[in-house]
Amino acid sequence: MKISKKIIDNLKKGGVDFYLSVPCKLLANMIDILEKDNDVYYSAVPREEEGMGICAGAYLGNKFPCIMMQNTGIGNSVNAIVSLLQLYQMPVVFLISYRGTPGEPVGAQGGMAKITEDILQTLRIPMLHCSSENDLEKISTFSKHAKVVESPVAILCDFNLMKDDK
Amino acid sequence: MNRFDLLNKIQNILKDNLVICNIGLPSQELYKINDQPNFFYMLGSMGLSSSIGLGLSLSQNKNVISIDGDGSVLMNMNTLATIGNRAPSNYTLLIIDNGSYGSTGDQRTFTDENTSLKDVAIGAGCKNVVECSGDETVNALNKAIDDKDNSYVIISKINSGNVKIDPIPINPITIRDRFRKFIGIVKYL
Numbered sequence: 001m002k003i004s005k006k007i008i009d010n011l012k013k014g015g016v017d018f019y020l021s022v023p024c025k026l027l028a029n030m031i032d033i034l035e036k037d038n039d040v041y042y043s044a045v046p047r048e049e050e051g052m053g054i055c056a057g058a059y060l061g062n063k064f065p066c067i068m069m070q071n072t073g074i075g076n077s078v079n080a081i082v083s084l085l086q087l088y089q090m091p092v093v094f095l096i097s098y099r100g101t102p103g104e105p106v107g108a109q110g111g112m113a114k115i116t117e118d119i120l121q122t123l124r125i126p127m128l129h130c131s132s133e134n135d136l137e138k139i140s141t142f143s144k145h146a147k148v149v150e151s152p153v154a155i156l157c158d159f160n161l162m163k164d165d166k
Numbered sequence: 167m168n169r170f171d172l173l174n175k176i177q178n179i180l181k182d183n184l185v186i187c188n189i190g191l192p193s194q195e196l197y198k199i200n201d202q203p204n205f206f207y208m209l210g211s212m213g214l215s216s217s218i219g220l221g222l223s224l225s226q227n228k229n230v231i232s233i234d235g236d237g238s239v240l241m242n243m244n245t246l247a248t249i250g251n252r253a254p255s256n257y258t259l260l261i262i263d264n265g266s267y268g269s270t271g272d273q274r275t276f277t278d279e280n281t282s283l284k285d286v287a288i289g290a291g292c293k294n295v296v297e298c299s300g301d302e303t304v305n306a307l308n309k310a311i312d313d314k315d316n317s318y319v320i321i322s323k324i325n326s327g328n329v330k331i332d333p334i335p336i337n338p339i340t341i342r343d344r345f346r347k348f349i350g351i352v353k354y355l
Contacts, residue, residue, distance in 0.1 A: 018225065041224060043252050046244040053214030054248070057186070057221025060206065060342070062351045065221070083210020084218075088342045 003165040004029035006136045007095070007157070011066055012040065014143025016093055018063035020044070020051045024070045026097035026162040031068075048073030052080035055092045064147065066093040071100070071116040071156070072109075081123060081152060089150035093143050094125075096156050103160035120154050131158045167300035168327035169262050170195045175300070179307050180205070183229045184349070186219040188212075188238055190269030192262065194331045196233070203344040207334050213242035216259050220249055223257035226349060229311055230256055236263040236277040243286060246319075250291025253317035258310040260303075261319070266326035283321050292319045300324040 008030055011019075019034050019042045021027055034042035041063070045051045048069045055065035067073075074081075074096070085092055099106070100113025120127050126149070128142045129135070139155060146153040167175075169192060177200045185205045187193045193207040208215060216239065219232030239246070239261055249259060265278030277283055284297040294316050296306045303322040310318035346352040 018221075043248070045248055047242075050214070050217045050242055050245045050248065053211065053217025053242075053245070054221035054224075056211075056214070057218040057223070058225045059221075060218070060346060061222045061225025061349065062346075063221075063225045080211045080214060084208075084214060087210055088338045090342075 001029050001165060003133065003136070003162060004033060006133070007139060008033050008037075010136060010139035011093065011095070011143055013140035014093075015064045015147065016066045016143055017041065018055070018058045018065040019068065020054060020065070021068040022046070022048050022051065022070070022073055024097040024099070026099070026157070026159065027068050029165055030095075048076045049080045052077050052085060052092070056084050056088070056090050059090045059092065064091065066095055068095040069097070071096050071098050072112045074116060074119055074154075075112060078119070078123070081125070085152045086123070090152070091146035091150055092152045093146055094152060094154040096154055097162060098156045098158050101159045103158075103163055116156070126151065126153045128153070128155045129158075130155060131161055133161070167324045169264060169268060169324060170199075170329045172262060172300045172303060172322060172324055173199055176304055176307055179304065179311065180231065183231050183311065184222060186215050186222065186230065186232045188215045188233055188235050191328050191331065192233055192235060194334055195329065197334050198331055204348040206345045207341055209334070209338055209341075213238045216249065217242065217245045219259065220245065220253060220257060223254050224252070227256060228349065229258070231258045231260055231307070234259060234261050235268065236261060236265060236283060237267040237275045239283055240275060240277070240281070246287050246290035246292060249317070249319065250287070250293070253292075255313070255315050255317055257317040258307065259319045260307065261321045262324060263321050264324050264326040268326060268328050272326050272328070287319045287321070294318045295321070297321040297323065
């Protein structure tokens, strides 16, 4: 819970006040925290691409949105990222559980893991890679950066960082 | 009645509300009929008009109308479930259902065969689902806007067919900023 709490605290410190998620077991603690938090909006959504649309609308309405998802969700969302969030220069934080990184027990997750950073790089999306607890301190500044550059940004949280967050 | 006729008919309702308008001909036709700063024209991301409008209605109190099409809703049908569970009372989804992919040459969609978006929306948990003719759409929209306690999904069944029209000449950042200025967020324009 310590890691998840730290992530949410830093996102909130960065101004993020609107959260969506497509669940992942590594995100479960964060979802629990957000469901009990009356200061921010939280909802689950069925699919990441749709979440990009809801985040775009939330930004138009003066919220600072974050969508939490597995790295697989980036694959589901490429057109929405490029032809909506980037076309209109909308700041949105992607909080990504980085499945398929070392420690991952499910071999099939390795495929998307291999290309996740390449996709984000191709999309020119600024990335913050969190592999240790110290990295989490950077999340608030990095989130604010999304607003400054009017762009989506991606925070990648490694499997091993999240897996023991009881 | 085709989409252009319908948009003409409802323009006086649209101009007083925040409108998210579907990519392609719907946006181009609306722009030609009566361009307004409170109209957000989609220039990409087919399928997401319903979702953008939902996010907007959850974030501020003004009424929001998402103008969507049957082809676009079929592309992002999961969002009907999100709407059915999360839409606030200031949200109206207007699906202009002409049974065809208008912007790409009027190929038939599945709503012209076996699929009923009304049944899908009800099954997805949407509460006030109205299927009506083009002529009845004005009343349905007015009712949805006047009702301060409920969100609505209106499926307006019209004929296919488009008018000859140019792409929207304003750039995306202008669309974004004048829209946010209308809401009262952007001060620098």
